[in-house]
Amino acid sequence: MTKSTTTTKRTKGRKRIAILITSAVLVAAGSGAAFAYWTSTGNGAGTASSGTNVPFTVTTTAATGTALAPGGTGSQTVAFTVTNPGTGNQILSNVAASVATSTNGTWTIATGAGCSAADYTVGTPTITYGQIAPGASISGTVTISMKNLSSNQDACKGASVPIYLAAS
Structure with missing residues (x-):
């Protein structure tokens, strides 16, 4: 193996590691910032029934x-x-x-x-x-x-x- 081949392999290996690290950092950073949402409010109503008195x-x-x-x-x-x-x-x-x-x-x-x-x-x-x-x-x-x-x-x-x- 020649010196230039060794340098090329070493450079490619470093590039791969750099790409993997960069990708991991982007995925980690992007997972927290990639959300979008709407805010809203709402109302609801329900009922309950009370008993009534019954004559003694x-x-x-x-x-x-x-x-x-x-x-x-x-x-x-x-x-x-x-x-x-x-x-x-x-x-x-x-x-x-x-x-x-x-x-x-x-x-x-x-x-x-x-x-x-x-x-x-x-x-x-x-x-x-x-x-x-x-x-x-x-x-x-x-x-x-x-x-x-x-x-x-x-x-x-x-x-x-x-x-x-x-x-x-």
């Missing part, structure tokens, strides 16, 4: 105590239960009791002078107010007595007096 269910048991008579000489206690029939917790904050029909209408017995809610006193319900879990109940009681009015109350003898309870 109020049930009563038969009254206990002595027969009602003018002047409050007898009183009766009615036990009741307030139930949450809904699927979420609900707060019981009030129970109101009155002498009224099952639809909260005016109650009277129209015989003679008549007998009405005005002949009776309904006490304040006794119950612990608060949160009621779904399907759970809270129990309470309320008392009823008969007023001693200056008018004839004979129409109230033997009356079945309805108690209306409203829970909220």
Whole structure:
């Protein structure tokens, strides 16, 4: 081999190495800078559904105590239960009791002078107010007595007096 052939081979080898190194550097440098992109913004909307409240269910048991008579000489206690029939917790904050029909209408017995809610006193319900879990109940009681009015109350003898309870 001649000196010029050795020099040519050496030069070609160096050129190849230089090309490989340059190519590697360009690929490495270009891979980070070769990206292009658009910027954008966007919006979206979705919905979720909330449950609704379900009216409490109020049930009563038969009254206990002595027969009602003018002047409050007898009183009766009615036990009741307030139930949450809904699927979420609900707060019981009030129970109101009155002498009224099952639809909260005016109650009277129209015989003679008549007998009405005005002949009776309904006490304040006794119950612990608060949160009621779904399907759970809270129990309470309320008392009823008969007023001693200056008018004839004979129409109230033997009356079945309805108690209306409203829970909220």
